[in-house]
Amino acid sequence: MKSKITTLALSLLTYLNMSGQKNEFIKSDSIIYPIHKSNIGKIAFMGQAIVIENFKETDFLKSFELKEKTDLNIRVFLDKSLTNYLHLLSPQSTADELTKNGNYQFTFIVDGKKIYVENLNIGAGSAESKNQKTILRVPLISSSNEDSWGKFLWNRFFGNGGQEVLSEGEHLLKIEIRPYLKLTEVLTGNIIAKGQIKIIVPEIKIDEKLVKVQSIKPIKDWQISTEKIDVAKIEELNRKITKKTYKNITSIVAIKDGKILIEEYFNGANRNTLHDTRSVGKSFASTLLGIAIKDKFxxxxxxxxxxxxxxxxxxxxxxxxxxxxxxxxxxxxxxxxxxxxxxxxxxxxxxxxxxxxxxxxxxxxxxxxxxxxxxxxxxxxxxxxxxxxxxxxxVPNGLENYADKNLFRPLNITKYKWQFTPQKVANTAGSLQLSSLDYSKFGQLYKNKGTWNGKQILSQEWIAKSLSHQMTISEGEFYGYLFWNKTYKINGLDYEVYYSSGNGGNRIYIFKDQPIVIVITSTAYNTPYGEKQIEKIMQEYLIPAISK
Missing domain, CATH: 1.20.58 (Methane Monooxygenase Hydroxylase; Chain G, domain 1)
Incomplete structure (x- = not known):
């Protein structure tokens, strides 16, 4: 009799497991599709979105060519909803507490190396989705620019190392998903889904002439430096910009000892191009205020x-x-x-x-x-x-005329473009457009302690205040008078820089202890990679190539 009861219990347990019934904290969507039942805990990659009713294993992508105007989606098959996984991390928490404090953690692994881990923002996905969904479709790359947190997740992965490692050729991309919960500390669960795909990055053919260090043509107001640079470093950088490993860079200018050391243009820009450097223009507001104080207005x-x-x-x-x-x-x-x-x-x-x-x-x-x-x-x-x-x-005759008379004309800057406020006042919050060499004059003015061609345009006292640690932003990062400050550490040496900064990676760097000014312009506005790639360009290429 006891043997029959045991056999009956085991049969019932097997039946319940086979029927997809499971011990749940909160009711999840049922597992009803055969494709789901046979792929629990897996991430399937697909091109264009296919509705779950029509989705077959033959639709799973084994490889994907990474190129523009294409689609890459993942479909995640879970055993239970996210809230149920989060409950295992904190059994005492309510469902509301779990959905408000937890989400998925994504790990991106390329060729066996962990590249990027992100705890997805708490606000990504609704409480209803977290409580119920056992199947997720997440668009990572969308030719129609489909609005989804998945698109931004992919862009952040790309901007935090993905772009670098997904070089030309074939790579194995793995994605792992875990639940995480942020209470007094961050708790992370075990893997609840994983998948992999071969990523094929096609070769980008370029004109090798574009890789060579560009010759610097004579120009009024600037001498050309004869100092040596690491040509191989600059050409390696040029190659990455030309092949769009570093995207949307339009110019790089380096001034050393007041002379042009490097002058490189990309993506259709040239010496005469006026660049919209966004919030770089804020630093000009500081300059003009300093001049107005010097002039006692x-x-x-x-x-x-x-x-x-x-x-x-x-x-x-x-x-x-x-x-x-x-x-x-x-x-x-x-x-x-x-x-x-x-x-x-x-x-x-x-x-x-x-x-x-x-x-x-x-x-x-x-x-x-x-x-x-x-x-x-x-x-x-x-x-x-x-x-x-x-x-x-x-000031007399308004800001625009005052800036022209007291800043631009003394620097022999004759070609520039303001953006204006609704009251038709020159916009001191950003988008003042100059050429790269004229931005370099602005940076060099600060290196010269406010003088240009023997004329004191800006007081040394104002320069000192502007380029100082007025406010602490975070450890190692400071703010002056509308100038930022940080220190690059390269090969055991410190390179402290004050800089103007604009959306997309636009910069004017003024080195504190070296006779160097660097200007970088870019149109990578509102991208996850715009700022990060500038840090790599400075750290890995420009500073090593031009500093002793």
């Missing part, structure tokens, strides 16, 4: 906003607004409730652009009571608009 950067505006006439007035200084706008440390790093912030720049008056937008913002005045760095584009407006109102 503005007393000091310690002046407060209530000396320029009737702040009570704007919305959300509080007495603390009266003490906001120009310096706090220069150092991104004002108490305005504005942060470009927080998409939910009322003062985020994306909220400013559609408005009819950008100055009013800024001065109408409330004060953030959690911020300590002049002590907390928070990137705030709208503050630069107010600086520009103050300069515009304080």
């Amino acid at each position: 503005i007393k000091s950067e310690t002046q407060t906003l209530n000396e320029f505006y009737n702040l009570k006439s704007f919305q959300n007035y509080s007495a603390s607004k009266d003490s906001i200084t120009l310096k706090s706008l220069l150092t991104m440390s004002s108490t305005f409730e504005g942060s470009d790093m927080n998409s939910e912030s009322p003062g985020n720049e994306e909220n400013m652009y559609p408005t009819k008056n950008w100055v009013d937008f800024t001065l109408n913002l409330p004060v953030d009571k959690t911020k300590q005045a002049n002590k907390q760095w928070d990137y705030f584009t709208a503050g630069c608009i107010v600086l520009g407006d103050i300069i515009h109102k304080s």
